[in-house]
Amino acid sequence: MADLPQPVPVPLLVDTVSDAFGALASVAVAYFAFRGYRLTGEATLFHLHASFALIGAGLLVHAAAKIHMLALGASRPGPPPGVLRFELLGYAYAVSFLAEAAAYLILVYEYLRRTEAAAPSRAAALPPPLPPLLSFPSSGALRAGQPLPPLVEHHPAAELLLTFLLVLITYFAASNYSATRDRGAALVTLGFASLAASHLLYSMGAVSVGFVTAAGPVRVLGFSAFLGVLAGLGGEGG
Amino acid sequence: MTGGGRRATKRYRTRMRICRDILDVVRSEGGAAGPTRILYGANLSHERMTRYLADLMERGLLEEEVGEDGRTLYRITERGLEFLREFRKVERFASAFGFAV
Numbered sequence: 001m002a003d004l005p006q007p008v009p010v011p012l013l014v015d016t017v018s019d020a021f022g023a024l025a026s027v028a029v030a031y032f033a034f035r036g037y038r039l040t041g042e043a044t045l046f047h048l049h050a051s052f053a054l055i056g057a058g059l060l061v062h063a064a065a066k067i068h069m070l071a072l073g074a075s076r077p078g079p080p081p082g083v084l085r086f087e088l089l090g091y092a093y094a095v096s097f098l099a100e101a102a103a104y105l106i107l108v109y110e111y112l113r114r115t116e117a118a119a120p121s122r123a124a125a126l127p128p129p130l131p132p133l134l135s136f137p138s139s140g141a142l143r144a145g146q147p148l149p150p151l152v153e154h155h156p157a158a159e160l161l162l163t164f165l166l167v168l169i170t171y172f173a174a175s176n177y178s179a180t181r182d183r184g185a186a187l188v189t190l191g192f193a194s195l196a197a198s199h200l201l202y203s204m205g206a207v208s209v210g211f212v213t214a215a216g217p218v219r220v221l222g223f224s225a226f227l228g229v230l231a232g233l234g235g236e237g238g
Numbered sequence: 239m240t241g242g243g244r245r246a247t248k249r250y251r252t253r254m255r256i257c258r259d260i261l262d263v264v265r266s267e268g269g270a271a272g273p274t275r276i277l278y279g280a281n282l283s284h285e286r287m288t289r290y291l292a293d294l295m296e297r298g299l300l301e302e303e304v305g306e307d308g309r310t311l312y313r314i315t316e317r318g319l320e321f322l323r324e325f326r327k328v329e330r331f332a333s334a335f336g337f338a339v
Contacts, residue, residue, distance in 0.1 A: 114336065187334065
């Protein structure tokens with residue numbers, strides 16, 4: 001039995017498409033930010049470039065691993081071997097998670113730097129103190145000298161960490177929008193808010209796989225908003 | 239950390255930002271402007287302005303010409319206008335994220 005190729009699971013397919021789309025959109029934003037950096041020499045644009053390049057690279061690795069899995073499933077009868085399933089996807093997810101976390105940290109740093117430069121009274125400008133970050137339950141697994149284990153795909157703790165960083169970035173983007181009322185700023189706010197929502201949905205994947213399926217389109221919406229910013233630049237005359 | 243020292247809130251213009259300001263002054267004057275207009279419009283010292291004008295002309299963004307009254311004028315080229323358009327796009331892009339360039 002089970003000699004026929006397995007049907008493609010819908011959540012995996014949606015996730016793969018949203019990863020691939022997100023990677024391409026991020027590369028487009030990173031490219032424009034780099035062009036801006038070359039033109040102006042502003043470090044801020046280089047940081048923006050670096051953060052979107054990291055997001056794009058991470059999503060590309062994750063998408064490539066999933067495409068590989070899908071191709072394996074389509075070309076051979078029965079499910080792919082368990083080792084491949086967990087090791088490959090787990091490591092690809094770990095790469096994607098680390099890249100995204102680094103990217104969002106760069107953005108948070110850049111927003112804090114900007115806030116500090118704009119307002120000397122930091123206490124008034126910064127958001128109110130937030131509760132302590134997540135505590136990872138299995139801290140014993142992260143002993144010094146041991147290689148990091150691959151993360152389980154869409155690990156709730158990892159996803160919540162990304163959600164936290166994105167909520168912070170959304171706060172800064174929304175502050176910018178409330179000050180400027182600019183269409184581009186609205187799209188950036190929508191983009192980061194959608195990414196935050198998608199990671200929140202991913203974190204609830206253990207409750208129901210429907211959340212993972214829903215997260216994909218939400219993420220596509222977020223990256224489409226970033227592409228909308230670029231499209232708006234092309235549309236407006238100089 | 240930074241100790242008690244406060245980071246200066248004044249933003250210094252990058253070299254490219256100064257080039258953009260000069261070209262913007264020339265463009266807003268109808269495409270050609272004299273050195274005094276540029277000096278005040280771009281908020282530069284005479285020495286720095288001379289250096290920047292030479293650089294902009296070398297890169298083909300401005301060209302020097304003599305007006306009917308014998309005064310020197312600097313005219314923005316098509317390449318200079320293209321530079322301004324591109325710079326504005328970058329400014330709008332950065333501003334959408336809440337950053338100034």
